[in-house]
Amino acid sequence: MITPLTCEIHAPSEAKGRALAQIVESCANELAQPLLVKQQRIPRNQRGSVATHIVLELPADIASSQHEAWCLSCRLACFCPDVRVSVLVLGADAFQPAEASVSDEDVAALWA
Secondary structure (H helix, E strand, C coil), X not given: CCCCEEEEEEECCHHHHHHHHHHHHHHHHHCCCCXXXXXXXXXXXXCCCCCCEEEEEXXXXXHHHCHHHHHXXXXXXXXXXXXXXXXXXXXXXXXXXXXXXXXXXXXXXXXX
16 A cells, blocks of 8 residues: 655635645545645735745655655745745655664763
8 A cells, every 4th residue: 555645735825725635636646646735825924924835745665665645745936926835745664763772971072
């Protein structure tokens, strides 16, 4: 089973959010990429300072192995030129501390 990507859409209005969601879902379907879409409205007092944007969240294994996920982000950027498209790669367990012990002196030396 392919893990679905998560897509967050931050838009100033419900209508614009729906329109962007249709574009995102259409592009994902063309690439046979399963996708979960979440929409959030930008609060009225932040609309001037926050751009409308789409954030794709990719697990590290998908980001490193599935070309279609990157094609999706490129297509979205082309079809929505006035929207900021971002990709967030989730490292999950990839960056968990190893079992090897690191002393406080070693950590202090790194920051010195």
